[in-house]
Amino acid sequence: xxxxxxxxxxxxxxxxxxxxxxxxxxxxxxxxxxxxxxxxxxxxxxxxxxxxxxxxxxxxxxxxxxxxxxxxxxxxxxxxxxxxxxxxxxxxxxxxxxxxxxxxxxxxxxxxxxxxxxxxxxxxxxxxxxxxxxxxxxxxxxxxxxxxxxxxxxxxxxxxxxxxxxxxxxxxxxxxxxxxxxxxxxxxxxxxxxxxxxxxxxxxxxxxxxxxxxxxxxxxxxxxxxxxxxxxxxxxxxxxxxxxxxxxxxxxxxxxxxxxxxxxxxxx
Amino acid sequence: xxxxxxxxxxxxxxxxxxxxxxxxxxxxxxxxxxxxxxxxxxxxxxxxxxxxxxxxxxxxxxxxxxxxxxxxxxxxxxxxxxxxxxxxxxxxxxxxxxxxxxxxxxxxxxxxxxxxxxxxxxxxxxxxxxxxxxxxxxxxxxxxxxxxxxxxxxxxxxxxxxxxxxxxxxxxxxxxxxxxxxxxxxxxxxxxxxxxxxxxxxxxxxxxxxxxxxxxx
Ligand SMILES: Nc1ncnc2c1ncn2[C@@H]1O[C@H](COP(=O)(O)OP(=O)(O)OP(=O)(O)O)[C@@H](O)[C@H]1O
Ligand SMILES: [Mg+2]
Numbered sequence: 001x002x003x004x005x006x007x008x009x010x011x012x013x014x015x016x017x018x019x020x021x022x023x024x025x026x027x028x029x030x031x032x033x034x035x036x037x038x039x040x041x042x043x044x045x046x047x048x049x050x051x052x053x054x055x056x057x058x059x060x061x062x063x064x065x066x067x068x069x070x071x072x073x074x075x076x077x078x079x080x081x082x083x084x085x086x087x088x089x090x091x092x093x094x095x096x097x098x099x100x101x102x103x104x105x106x107x108x109x110x111x112x113x114x115x116x117x118x119x120x121x122x123x124x125x126x127x128x129x130x131x132x133x134x135x136x137x138x139x140x141x142x143x144x145x146x147x148x149x150x151x152x153x154x155x156x157x158x159x160x161x162x163x164x165x166x167x168x169x170x171x172x173x174x175x176x177x178x179x180x181x182x183x184x185x186x187x188x189x190x191x192x193x194x195x196x197x198x199x200x201x202x203x204x205x206x207x208x209x210x211x212x213x214x215x216x217x218x219x220x221x222x223x224x225x226x227x228x229x230x231x232x233x234x235x236x237x238x239x240x241x242x243x244x245x246x247x248x249x250x251x252x253x254x255x256x257x258x259x260x261x262x263x264x265x266x267x268x
Numbered sequence: 269x270x271x272x273x274x275x276x277x278x279x280x281x282x283x284x285x286x287x288x289x290x291x292x293x294x295x296x297x298x299x300x301x302x303x304x305x306x307x308x309x310x311x312x313x314x315x316x317x318x319x320x321x322x323x324x325x326x327x328x329x330x331x332x333x334x335x336x337x338x339x340x341x342x343x344x345x346x347x348x349x350x351x352x353x354x355x356x357x358x359x360x361x362x363x364x365x366x367x368x369x370x371x372x373x374x375x376x377x378x379x380x381x382x383x384x385x386x387x388x389x390x391x392x393x394x395x396x397x398x399x400x401x402x403x404x405x406x407x408x409x410x411x412x413x414x415x416x417x418x419x420x421x422x423x424x425x426x427x428x429x430x431x432x433x434x435x436x437x438x439x440x441x442x443x444x445x446x447x448x449x450x451x452x453x454x455x456x457x458x459x460x461x462x463x464x465x466x467x468x469x470x471x472x473x474x475x476x477x478x479x480x481x482x483x484x485x
């Protein structure tokens with residue numbers, strides 16, 4: 001039974017693409033056949049984070065518009081045989097995605113995959129709507145700041161009223177993923193705490209990903225951060241996916257840690 | 269057995285009365301526009317009776333009806349219309365409710381309808397009840413709830429809550445945790461632009477002699 005998961009946030013730049021790559025990779029590492037789709041048509045970021053940008057020939061829009069078939073467009077991950085990427089087009093606009101077209105592609109993917117991870121664009125417009133419309137579960141990516149939390153709240157409202165499941169009277173399962181968490185700034189009162197965000201959003205907490213240089217390094221190298229199993233962010237993502245799959249793991253990285261050399265240099 | 273082509277069923281519906289303090293259409297339009305802004309959900313094909321008391325039979329009722337319609341109010345009847353009004357009423361197909369005081373609070377004789385909303389109301393969402401509104405969940409900042417009657421939130425109220433939006437002065441707002449952006453009863457509102465310091469606890473808002481009272485319980 002394939003599961004469609006949307007990674008969404010409302011606000012831009014909070015870590016959706018980073019999360020999509022990490023979650024898809026972690027699912028695949030645990031043996032699940034996984035595909036990750038870039039819905040951010042026109043910007044195309046996921047292929048960079050997954051390190052497959054030089055292998056894009058056909059893209060998601062081509063498949064939706066029936067200019068290419070799935071086999072031609074799916075890119076196999078460099079490291080994992082059971083992980084595939086469906087990249088976005090950089091040259092088309094978001095209106096190229098249609099409900100019917102997206103549904104057809106998702107149905108075809110459901111025949112082969114266990115998990116379909118949809119990386120949503122920012123905002124609440126057409127592209128974001130397309131990404132969430134067929135979702136059965138949503139990972140709501142939020143940064144510990146007021147505007148991000150407000151946008152997440154808004155997108156949850158849309159998820160529970162405008163998705164297909166909602167239209168049919170059901171509920172999309174929600175998970176809260178707090179990213180770019182900086183305990184020092186929380187302690188100084190510059191950022192909201194985990195408890196604050198949980199209380200405002202009233203969504204079960206899937207995980208907290210610390211602000212980490214490992215993420216930047218991973219993106220630059222095109223290797224999703226979960227492969228960096230020594231890093232805090234890599235471990236936090238791996239924990240989150242384990243919890244998603246039903247394991248009981250305590251939350252980590254919520255407290256201030258001793259400053260390492262890099263943190264002292266760059267100011268953590 | 270064949271069903272009758274027409275059957276009559278007695279029933280009563282609450283009917284809003286629109287009263288005017290002056291005869292000037294421009295002033296009336298400005299006020300309608302303001303009220304519509306305040307509660308857009310209310311002004312959506314809202315059936316109502318026009319109180320003709322302050323108007324004079326020579327006044328152009330057709331234009332007034334048209335104006336109301338353009339703001340989402342549907343006049344279906346009039347109150348306090350003398351015999352001189354009858355030709356206009358006939359022409360416009362409006363019912364005559366006779367001489368009645370406008371302020372008959374219907375809810376005292378008849379149970380109000382209650383809308384129960386299960387779940388949270390998120391930023392950007394709006395929920396309206398023609399009677400009372402009970403929310404089994406929280407109301408986020410940026411969300412808006414409106415009711416002709418009372419509002420009760422079994423959770424935290426962080427958004428805007430407007431009770432008695434059709435003029436019911438006895439309407440109340442209650443919530444388990446109070447952190448609202450705005451509360452209003454019968455048009456009297458209060459903004460809370462500065463976030464209060466943490467957990468305000470349960471609160472009841474009432475309107476007494478034109479003043480909003482916020483009581484911690
Ligand atoms: N945990 C983290 N620690 C440090 N940097 C992070 C973290 N998560 C994301 N970033 C950085 O934040 C930036 C935005 O991340 P990302 O592209 O994943 O966000 P997005 O939500 O997909 O953005 P968009 O809305 O533009 O699609 C990137 O530079 C990324 O490297
Ligand atoms: Mg992105």
